[in-house]
């Protein structure tokens with residue numbers, strides 16, 4: 201039986217962070233109807249291939265802010281999923297939680313309902329950075345939640361942390377990493393703050409109210425992060441992800457492997473191995489069971505997607521397992537030539553079994569990967 205992953209999108213947040221372009225709402229009036237539709241969607245998808253005959257290896261509550269939902273409602277979703285899908289005995293159940301929702305009582309409640317891993321939206325220890333991004337927590341929450349987790353029942357957790365924050369320097373970033381070293385979370389996801397259109401941050405940057413750090417500062421922060429993480433015993437296994445031994449994110453690793461995944465809830469995406477689809481990013485219309493558009497991926501789309509996700513990982517792209525079955529030999533030869541060219545420039549490290557991007561070039565990975573893409577019309 202194949203293994204797969206289940207993602208449940210909880211589209212509610214206490215307040216809107218200024219950089220965020222995920223699907224969420226600060227209005228909870230649709231909550232009951234959305235949850236009802238999610239239970240129904242789980243029931244429908246559980247009857248369909250490939251999930252009918254797959255085992256769930258990881259269930260992930262993302263959002264939005266899933267920790268905003270009561271433990272009782274989270275438990276009901278877990279029960280529905282466990283009743284309708286086959287779960288591996290050691291399946292990981294991850295809850296994204298914001299620091300201001302983390303209390304000793306909630307940690308106990310989440311443990312009781314079967315949550316085995318937390319992903320904490322900590323982002324920073326700096327009050328000014330947290331306030332300027334309109335996060336719902338402050339620096340004292342950032343510290344307090346890590347202390348409660350250290351004494352709590354869920355010891356497997358990941359911390360989301362952000363560099364490239366307005367006003368930050370390489371030195372201020374190193375101070376934040378020093379503070380994180382006190383706790384050494386089992387897993388770290390560190391992202392450079394990006395300015396997405398239609399966000400408050402985008403308008404603040406355009407109007408000159410906020411100035412982003414220079415690119416060289418962001419690259420130096422990334423390099424400082426990588427050096428710090430290696431000294432602290434982390435494996436840098438993907439552009440933005442670092443794990444202590446055996447603490448890799450099962451859920452993300454599954455995405456990067458190119459296998460099927462199922463997303464439930466408003467805005468969630470799914471892929472069944474050939475076709476992908478996405479639920480509408482609107483809570484009211486999702487609750488009314490709006491139509492779900494889908495597209496079938498060509499072999500070229502599949503190859504380009506695998507290049508995109510695999511080359512952000514340390515493992516890289518493997519010729520034997522990552523080339524889509526049935527891809528035309530002439531197209532494969534074109535990719536091999538591009539790989540040779542980039543390898544000659546030192547931008548790829550190539551062996552007989554595959555190729556990867558050396559970590560010192562990971563910050564340029566988008567441009568390096570784009571050179572390898574096949575044109576959608578190449579067929």
Ligand code: SF4
Pocket residue numbers: 212213214215216217220221222224263264265298321
């Ligand atoms: S809590 Fe997360 S999902 Fe909600 S607005 Fe902030 S970044 Fe976006």
